[in-house]
Structures are given as structure tokens and as C-alpha cells.
Amino acid sequence: MSAEGGRLEVNDSLLFDASSIAPASQWPSSFILKPSSAVMMLKITDLHASAGTKEILKGISLTINPGEVHAIMGPNGSGKSTLAQVIAGHPGYEVTSGTIEYEGEDLLDMDAEIRAQAGVFLAFQYPVEIPGVTNAYFLRAAYNELRKARGEEEVDPIEFLDIMEEKLALVEMDSTMMQRSVNAGFSGGEKKRNEILQMAVLEPKLAVLDETDSGLDIDALRIVAEGVNKLRRKDRSTIVVTHYQRLLNYIVPDYVHVLAAGRIVRSGGKELALELEAKGYDWLLEPVGV
Amino acid sequence: MSSSIESLVNKEYAYGFVTDIESDTIPRGLSEETIRQISAKKNEPEWLLDWRLKAYRRWLTMTEPHWSNVKYNPIDYQAQTYYSAPKSVKPLQSLAEVDPELLKTYEKLGISLTEQKRLTGVAVDAIFDSVSVGTTMKEELTKVGVVFCSFGEAVHKHPELVKKYLGSVVPYSDNFFAALNSAVFSDGSFVYVPKGVKCPLELSTYFRINAADTGQFERTLIVADEGASVSYLEGCTAPKRATNQLHAAVVEIVALDRGSVKYSTVQNWYAGDKDGVGGIYNFVTKRGKALTDAKISWTQVETGSAITWKYPSVILQGDNAVGEFYSVAVVNNKQQADTGTKMIHIGRNTRSTIISKGISAGQGQNSYRGQVKVLPKAEGARNYTQCDSMLIGNACGAHTFPYIEVANNTATLEHEASTSKIGEDQIFYCKQRGLNAEHAISLIVAGFCKEVFKELPMEFALEAQQLLGISLEGSVG
Numbered sequence: 001m002s003a004e005g006g007r008l009e010v011n012d013s014l015l016f017d018a019s020s021i022a023p024a025s026q027w028p029s030s031f032i033l034k035p036s037s038a039v040m041m042l043k044i045t046d047l048h049a050s051a052g053t054k055e056i057l058k059g060i061s062l063t064i065n066p067g068e069v070h071a072i073m074g075p076n077g078s079g080k081s082t083l084a085q086v087i088a089g090h091p092g093y094e095v096t097s098g099t100i101e102y103e104g105e106d107l108l109d110m111d112a113e114i115r116a117q118a119g120v121f122l123a124f125q126y127p128v129e130i131p132g133v134t135n136a137y138f139l140r141a142a143y144n145e146l147r148k149a150r151g152e153e154e155v156d157p158i159e160f161l162d163i164m165e166e167k168l169a170l171v172e173m174d175s176t177m178m179q180r181s182v183n184a185g186f187s188g189g190e191k192k193r194n195e196i197l198q199m200a201v202l203e204p205k206l207a208v209l210d211e212t213d214s215g216l217d218i219d220a221l222r223i224v225a226e227g228v229n230k231l232r233r234k235d236r237s238t239i240v241v242t243h244y245q246r247l248l249n250y251i252v253p254d255y256v257h258v259l260a261a262g263r264i265v266r267s268g269g270k271e272l273a274l275e276l277e278a279k280g281y282d283w284l285l286e287p288v289g290v
Numbered sequence: 291m292s293s294s295i296e297s298l299v300n301k302e303y304a305y306g307f308v309t310d311i312e313s314d315t316i317p318r319g320l321s322e323e324t325i326r327q328i329s330a331k332k333n334e335p336e337w338l339l340d341w342r343l344k345a346y347r348r349w350l351t352m353t354e355p356h357w358s359n360v361k362y363n364p365i366d367y368q369a370q371t372y373y374s375a376p377k378s379v380k381p382l383q384s385l386a387e388v389d390p391e392l393l394k395t396y397e398k399l400g401i402s403l404t405e406q407k408r409l410t411g412v413a414v415d416a417i418f419d420s421v422s423v424g425t426t427m428k429e430e431l432t433k434v435g436v437v438f439c440s441f442g443e444a445v446h447k448h449p450e451l452v453k454k455y456l457g458s459v460v461p462y463s464d465n466f467f468a469a470l471n472s473a474v475f476s477d478g479s480f481v482y483v484p485k486g487v488k489c490p491l492e493l494s495t496y497f498r499i500n501a502a503d504t505g506q507f508e509r510t511l512i513v514a515d516e517g518a519s520v521s522y523l524e525g526c527t528a529p530k531r532a533t534n535q536l537h538a539a540v541v542e543i544v545a546l547d548r549g550s551v552k553y554s555t556v557q558n559w560y561a562g563d564k565d566g567v568g569g570i571y572n573f574v575t576k577r578g579k580a581l582t583d584a585k586i587s588w589t590q591v592e593t594g595s596a597i598t599w600k601y602p603s604v605i606l607q608g609d610n611a612v613g614e615f616y617s618v619a620v621v622n623n624k625q626q627a628d629t630g631t632k633m634i635h636i637g638r639n640t641r642s643t644i645i646s647k648g649i650s651a652g653q654g655q656n657s658y659r660g661q662v663k664v665l666p667k668a669e670g671a672r673n674y675t676q677c678d679s680m681l682i683g684n685a686c687g688a689h690t691f692p693y694i695e696v697a698n699n700t701a702t703l704e705h706e707a708s709t710s711k712i713g714e715d716q717i718f719y720c721k722q723r724g725l726n727a728e729h730a731i732s733l734i735v736a737g738f739c740k741e742v743f744k745e746l747p748m749e750f751a752l753e754a755q756q757l758l759g760i761s762l763e764g765s766v767g
Contacts, residue, residue, distance in 0.1 A: 088722050091714060112721035112722055113724055113726045115722075116721065116722050116723055127719070128716050129716075130734055131737055131738065132737025132739070132741075133740075138720075138723070138733070141723075141729070142720075142723035145723075145724035145729070149724065181737065202724070
């Protein structure tokens with residue numbers, strides 16, 4: 001893709017009116033100058049997806065540029081988590097029409113592990129337990145798979161310890177955590193912190209946080225949010241899926257989208273989240289007949 | 291079950307090749323004449339022939355047991371061949387005399403018998419069909435007085451030891467398959483560790499069935515004298531053949547006062563194809579007797595065989611004796627396993643631990659069958675049993691049959707059991723972190739089996755883990 005082509009497409013493909021919120025003058029300079037980073041991170045076009053015979057996503061379009069944080073909000077059952085799972089490639093959902101481009105590539109054509117190796121990370125709403133496999137072993141296996149995919153040397157357990165030390169501090173986790181089985185017997189807060197730890201280690205280009213705030217007390221919420229904020233970079237995009245506004249006090253989004261009945265019914269800046277907090281979702285749902 | 295799991299669980303058996311070598315084989319069928327022929331080929335003393343014949347006569351009066359949770363077509367004992375040996379194998383002075391075809395076979399299996407490439411710290415006895423083709427590291431062992439040789443050699447060189455201990459733990463009358471083995475056993479390994487000696491090497495026997503329609507009936511006898519200790523490992527493979535082959539082995543272990551024997555098995559006999567055609571029928575009797583302050587520990591990783599019927603047991607005869615059983619049993623496709631242990635507490639303060647991990651995939655049926663028996667004099671006996679099953683897919687089965695008999699009210703017994711299923715969610719979680727499905731399943735299964743793998747000698751723990759991955763390919767990982 002040429003530099004001009006990339007830039008043009010960015011503007012053309014903004015399917016919600018976000019130009020007033022983030023004018024080109026505020027874009028990171030690297031975004032304008034470097035053709036490579038001018039490629040959109042994620043471009044979802046008219047996405048329809050079903051679980052079994054039930055259609056859950058009914059035409060989602062969304063464009064995310066490098067460095068942006070997008071919040072996806074909406075009532076229960078609106079399809080927020082489904083969208084997160086579909087981006088990550090969960091086999092339980094079938095994409096019936098529409099496209100997802102990731103860095104200009106067809107994301108839907110990639111297996112889940114290829115997506116992960118290409119830099120897509122999902123922080124799970126319900127992290128899965130793997131008894132008998134230590135966090136350290138699991139995380140190093142994942143880290144090395146990503147390195148292999150980039151044609152880099154694998155790291156040995158000793159080297160990995162050094163890498164871990166710095167990352168553990170980021171989420172205020174103790175190194176004893178690394179010797180426990182993956183998520184087994186972890187409290188709700190520990191599981192969510194463990195997800196952010198994995199994100200810190202795997203350094204994704206696109207991070208999708210699926211209800212990372214659910215089940216967290218205020219201290220754990222702060223730790224998790226601070227961890228995410230420290231990982232914000234101009235070449236890393238983040239999708240924050242959440243039901244409540246409170247997480248967005250900590251992780252301030254560039255854009256907020258409201259999902260209802262499988263469609264985006266409203267997009268706006270961070271102030272939209274505050275409006276939702278004050279007024280609830282109903283005022284947005286009624287006009288669109290949900 | 292997702293296609294990814296299915297394809298994983300159906301991987302090819304890597305050891306299914308046949309070695310083209312001339313064999314000295316006796317005609318099919320079983321009679322007193324067959325037994326005399328086997329005994330004559332091995333140039334055995336009269337007492338051993340008598341023992342075989344007594345076993346045979348006893349066997350004739352017995353019926354094949356059918357209480358286990360496995361189903362198979364009737365075995366025609368007259369259609370089997372009971373002795374087959376590579377022609378080139380005569381009593382060998384050194385490994386240099388071993389037929390290069392045979393050495394190549396073991397190289398292909400990853401077992402090097404040649405000096406240079408051998409695993410350091412491990413002595414290997416290789417059994418090909420009915421006979422031992424070579425034992426490595428003999429000199430190192432001789433220096434400390436450890437006897438490690440083929441059973442046939444032991445009969446000639448250490449007749450007093452063989453006579454004393456043969457049948458002392460598993461008498462020829464013990465059960466149908468043990469009686470059959472006692473009548474026709476061809477070779478196996480013999481280990482004697484003298485008083486107070488800690489065997490400096492891991493001892494390992496590698497069993498290979500090559501000839502078609504030939505049963506393998508090896509007999510292993512391990513004796514740890516007072517205060518002696520040894521760690522022993524056996525591995526098994528066989529070519530892929532469309533007919534079922536019979537394997538009925540007996541292993542006897544004697545641990546005298548303060549003696550300690552650790553016996554590890556990685557059983558990977560050919561399991562049959564995905565439709566259940568072919569594969570080894572593995573009917574094995576393994577038992578140890580532990581005297582005062584002695585310890586016997588069984589660790590097994592069972593991934594092969596069409597049918598597995600095997601219960602490595604410990605008779606805790608002396609006070610303070612310790613028995614352990616750590617097991618991973620994997621069934622895939624149409625494999626069936628009925629395996630477990632017996633811990634018989636006779637002495638005071640005897641202790642036993644049972645950790646069993648069953649993994650079922652494809653249409654495999656996996657049964658744990660375990661007996662813990664505490665006799666009246668076993669004051670303060672203790673047992674801990676943990677039995678976990680993992681299911682992969684919807685067409686397999688896991689079954690647990692614990693038998694507990696306690697005749698002393700000071701005994702303490704604990705039994706824990708669990709069943710879990712490898713879920714799409716676990717696999718997706720791993721894939722989302724960049725691991726492919728195969729890697730994910732082997733990781734999940736390795737985690738499940740961790741408590742057992744850590745009991746294996748280090749050289750073999752990795753091998754076992756990889757083997758498990760292969761067994762689960764195309765069904766489970």
C-alpha cells in the first residue's frame with residue numbers, strides 16, 4: 001500500500017464521524033510520515049456473526065488506527081464479547097458475512113494462533129485454568145511461539161526470568177505467582193491481573209480487553225488499569241470492552257462505541273461514556289428500536 | 291469434538307516398521323512338546339523344565355479371565371508361535387558381534403546399543419522377539435557386583451539366585467496368563483543388586499516384538515538384597531500388523547530388608563489402527579514383595595497396545611514397607627485399558643500411595659481398577675489413592691473400580707477421584723496465546739500427568755511426554 005493510498009483509506013473508511021474528535025493535526029507524527037504505520041490496525045466492515053443458528057453481530061463496521069484506544073460499551077447481550085471473540089478467532093462463532101482486515105491482511109483467513117502470532121491479543125473475560133502447567137512455563141511457551149513466528153531465537157528459562165521480573169512489577173504481582181498453575185485456584189482479581197501480565201509479556205499490536213473490569217474490587221481495578229496504561233504505545237491499539245464507565249476513568253479512550261443488538265448505535269469521544277453513565281443505555285436503544 | 295483435536299488424536303505410529311531378519315522359529319501351537327523345545331533351545335537345566343511343565347499342566351486346568359472391562363475376540367492359543375529368535379544371535383561376547391540389522395533397528399527406535407551414542411548413566415538390555423540381543427555397560431556393573439543380564443544367561447550363571455526367587459512373588463499358579471508365561475517364557479531381564487549396593491546406573495530393558503504371529507512372553511526378575519537399591523526402566527514397541535499379537539509378561543520384584551526398587555515402564559506396543567484392526571494384546575502380571583523398611587515403586591506410562599490388562603502390585607510384607615504406584619494410561623481410537631494396582635498391607639505401619647491418571651480419546655475405553663487391602667496385623671497402615679480421568683471428545687469412556695478391604699481399624703485410607711474434559715475453551719485459550727492445537731493439547735495433558743512424570747527417571751520423562759503427544763495425535767495430545 002502506498003503512503004497516499006494508506007492515508008486516503010484511513011479517512012474514507014471512518015464509518016463513524018470521529019474526525020471532529022481526532023483531527024489529523026493531533027495524529028502522532030509517525031502516523032502521517034511513515035507509510036508502514038499509516039496502514040490501519042483493524043478495519044471491520046459489515047460484520048455478521050452467529051453462534052449456532054442465532055445471529056449475534058448484525059453488521060458491525062469499525063476502523064481502528066495504530067495507537068488508538070476504543071471502548072466498546074453496551075447492555076448485556078448486545079454482542080460486545082462476541083465481537084471480541086470473533087476478532088480473536090473463537091471457533092464457537094461463525095462469520096456469515098463481512099470482512100476484518102488486520103494490518104491490511106484478511107484476519108478471518110487466519111487461525112487463532114496465527115492471529116496471536118501476528119500480534120492480536122485477547123484478555124479473556126473468564127481466563128481458563130490449566131492445572132499442572134506453571135504460569136512460567138505457559139508464558140514462556142507462548143512468548144517463544146511469537147518469537148519463532150517473527151524468525152527470532154527462542155529464549156531459555158533463565159533469560160525469561162529476567163524478562164518476567166520487569167513485567168511482574170507492572171501488575172504488582174509476586175514472582176511466586178509464576179510457579180502456580182495457570183489460573184488454577186486464582187482469585188478473580190488474580191486472574192485478570194494475570195491476563196494483563198500476559199499482555200505485557202507478549203506485547204501485542206492489538207489488545208482486546210474483554211470485560212477486564214468485571215469482578216474486580218477498586219484496588220485491583222486500579223492495578224489492572226495502570227498496567228494497561230503503561231502498555232499504551234503509539235503503535236499499539238486497544239479495544240476495551242466494558243459494561244460500565246468506571247474502567248474508562250482509568251483507561252481513557254479515544255473513541256467510545258455503543259453496541260446494541262449486534263449493531264453500533266452510537267460512536268463518539270470519551271464524553272459519550274460519561275453521558276451513558278448519567279443517562280443509562282435506554283435513550284440510545286429506543287430510537288433504534290431495540 | 292473439533293477437527294483440530296480429532297486430527298491430533300490420529301497420528302501415525304512411528305515404530306511400526308518390520309526388521310527383515312532371518313528367524314529361528316518353532317512351529318505354531320502349544321503342547322508339552324513345545325515347552326520341551328523352548329527349554330532345549332535355551333539349554334535349560336532339568337529343574338526349570340519341570341517348573342515350566344508344572345505351570346503348563348496347571349494352565350490347562352485354568353480358564354481365561356473375563357472380569358475386566360475389556361472386550362476382544364477369543365484368543366486361539368494354538369495359532370500362536372511361542373518362540374522366535376533372530377538366527378544370528380548366539381551367545382555373544384560383545385556388542386560388536388550383534389547383527390548390524392538389529393543395531394539399526396534399535397537406532398531407529400532411538401535406543402543406541404553402540405558404545406559412543408549410548409545414554410550416559412544407563413545400561414540397556416535389548417530383547418528382540420524371544421531373546422536378548424545385547425546388554426550394555428556390563429563392566430561398570432560387574433565392578434560393584436550388580437548382575438544385569440538376560441534371564442537365559444542368569445539361569446546358567448546364577449542358578450541359585452534364579453531358583454530361589456523365580457515364582458516367589460508370582461507363583462506359576464497365580465493366574466491364567468502368569469501360568470502361560472511360566473510355561474513358555476523365552477527371555478527377559480534379570481537383575482541382582484547385592485547387599486548395601488546402590489546401583490550406579492539406571493538399568494533399562496528394551497522389548498521389541500518383530501516376528502509375525504509371535505507372542506512375546508518375557509519374564510523379568512529383580513532382586514534388591516538388604517539395603518540395596520536400583521532403578522529400572524522398560525520400553526516396548528512392535529511393528530504394525532493387521533493381526534493381534536499376544537504379549538503375556540511376568541515381572542517379579544523382591545526388595546529385601548531396607549531394599550529399594552523403582553520400576554518404570556514406557557509401554558508403546560502397537561495399538562492397532564484407528565478402526566481397531568491389529569495391535570498387541572497386553573496381559574501382564576507385575577508384582578513386588580517388600581520386606582521390612584523396603585520400598586517398591588512402580589511408575590508406568592501406558593500409551594500402546596490394543597488391550598492392556600495389567601496391575602503392578604506391591605505386597606507390603608515387612609513392617610514400615612512402602613509401596614507406590616504412579617500411572618498414566620492413554621487410550622485412543624479403539625484401544626481399551628483396564629489397569630491399576632493392588633496394595634496388600636501385611637506389615638505394621640506400611641504405607642502405600644496410588645496416583646492414577648487416565649486419558650481417554652477417540653473411542654477409547656479406560657478403566658482404573660485398584661485394590662487396597664489391609665490385613666489384620668497391619669497396625670497403622672496408610673494408603674492414599676488419587677484417581678483422575680481426562681476425556682477428550684465425546685465418544686470415549688473412563689471407568690473407576692476401586693476395591694477397599696480393611697481388617698484393621700487403626701488403618702487410614704484416603705481416596706480421591708476426579709473426571710475432567712479437555713475443553714475447546716482450554717485449547718482456544720492456548721491458541722490465543724500463539725500455541726497451535728497440538729502444542730496446546732500436549733501442554734494440557736502434560737500438566738494433567740505432571741505428578742506421574744516427575745517420578746520418571748529424568749532421561750525418560752521428556753521421552754514419555756513426547757510419546758504422549760504422539761499417542762494423542764489424531765485423537766488426544
